Amino acid sequence: MKNLLYIGNKLSKHGVTPTTIEILGPLLEQEGFVVIYTSSYKNICLRMIDMLWSVFQNRKADYVLIDTYSTTNFWYAFATSQLCRLLQLKYIPILHGGNLSFRLQKNKRICSLIFNYSYKNIAPSNYLLEKFKEQGFNNLICIPNSIEIKNYPFQERKKASPNFLWVRSFTKMYNPLMAVEVFSMIKKKYPEATLCMVGPEKDGSLLEAKQKNKDLKLDILFTGKLSKQDWISKSKEYAVFMNTTCFDNMPVSVIEAMSLGLAIVSTNVGGIPYLLENKKEGLLVQDNDVDEMVLEIEKLLEDDNLFVNLAKNARQKAECFDWECVKHKWFTVFQ
Template sequence: MKNLLYIGNKLSKHGVTPTTIEILGPLLELEAFRVSYSSSHGNKLLRVIDMLWSVFQSRKADCVLIDVYSTTNFWYAFAVSQLCRCLNLKYIPILHGGNLASRLKNNPKICRMIFKHSFQNVAPSFFLMQKFKDAGYENVMYIPNSIELENYPFLERKKAKPNLLWVRSFAKIYNPMMAVEVFASIKKKYPEATLCMVGPEKDGSLSEVRQRAKELKLDILFTGKLSKNDWINKSKEYDIFINTTHFDNMPVSVIEAMTLGLAIVSTNVGGIPFLLENQKDALLVPDGDVNRMIDAIDRLIGDSDLFSSITTNARRKAEQFDWQLVKVQWLTLLK
């Protein structure tokens, strides 16, 4: 049995949306890996200390998996990777965040210290894999984010109604305010329209969005963080999934919406065009373009054939992210 240490933000108990560490880790355990985790501390300083101490304690582990993001967590990954080097531990950075590519330009020396010495770098999107290859990293491979497809029943909708669903953490990088502005216009044309926004607060954006909705006299359903099963059940009440983000990589929430039969309307940023094909399995609009997103939603409502083809194609594409297929790549890499 292989012993793995997984380093990342295991923070769902603090009300944060579960990240890859809480999805991939348990799946690997089902494949007979012994996995230990760090860290679930809410305090950032205690978290990085716990991460480093866990690496030291696990210095006989077969491999260390490290979730790498582009903001503060980038520095956690740097510290952990350098300790792994000192202890001669194999480590695998798992690359997240549509803005991670900017680190390659802004911190090239630090990036080389992390990624040039890794056993392998894993990119969950072709977007990040290409960015890393362009920066001269050959030790990078594509393994997509996965879902357990059996948990996502496809609901065939014959016709799109103006019922919109948004699922993400409330953070400026995900531009939740755009969803409100889009809904304001949709509501004028379709008085029966609804918008549900699912996700936890992250940087104060939720209060700003609530205030804007109040100013516009919009009745938006804010559910807060929901469990996976709860938001899947909630999705049955909606037809169109709007993704308003400024930066993105390989968003699991979008893949999940594809499997459930929702039509995707998304900003065309980061890894999105590597995941979705405009006019085929989604409608893509420029970053921050409220009017283009409104037009796209209007098209889906008015054109049942387009709506049907997009949702069918999206489900077919999403099936390639089933864990039963993706796990083969992980097992090959780790064993």
């Protein structure tokens, strides 16, 4: 039985969308691993201190998993990885965020201190795998983000309807205002259209989206954060999943939408084209191109065969990310 220390932002109790630490960790526990988590502190300074103290306290752990992002959280990964090096602990960065490739270019020396000395670097997508290889890092394994497919019942929809779902944290990185603008244009042709936007506020983007909704006299439903079970249930009322992000890697929310039988229309950024093949498993448009997304959505709404095929193919692709398939790759890492 392996003992794991998992370092990440375990903040769902503060109203934040659960991240990988709260998805992967429990799945590993189901397989018999002992997992200790850090950190749940909302304050970033306290969180950093707690992470470092946890590394020291658990210096006999077999492995340390470190969720590694591109923005502020990057520095948590740097600090904890260097303490792991000092204590001769095997640490495993799990690479997140479509913007992490820019961090490799901006902070080359610091990145080398993290990723050249790790036991393994886990890339959830071939996109980040390629970006890291381009920068000379070789100690890489691609293990995709996973879900338990049994929890995502496929709903077969015979016909497209102008009912849209958007699920993400409200932050500028995920560009929720684009979804509002797209919906405004769709509404002119399909007055019966509906849009539901699910997710918590992060940087004021939710207030901006609500104000734009009011200014444009739309009727968007903003639910705030919903539990996984609640938004899966809510998804039955919708047919098309809009993903408007500016940066991305391998978003679990998109994999979940693929599993549920929704047709995906997404910006073609970061790892998205590695996840969705255009016109086969989803429709992809350029970043922040409202007109192009409206055009692709109209094609979808006017072609039931396209809609049905996209949803069916997306579900088949999503089944590859079932935990029962993915877990064996993790077992190989921990052997």
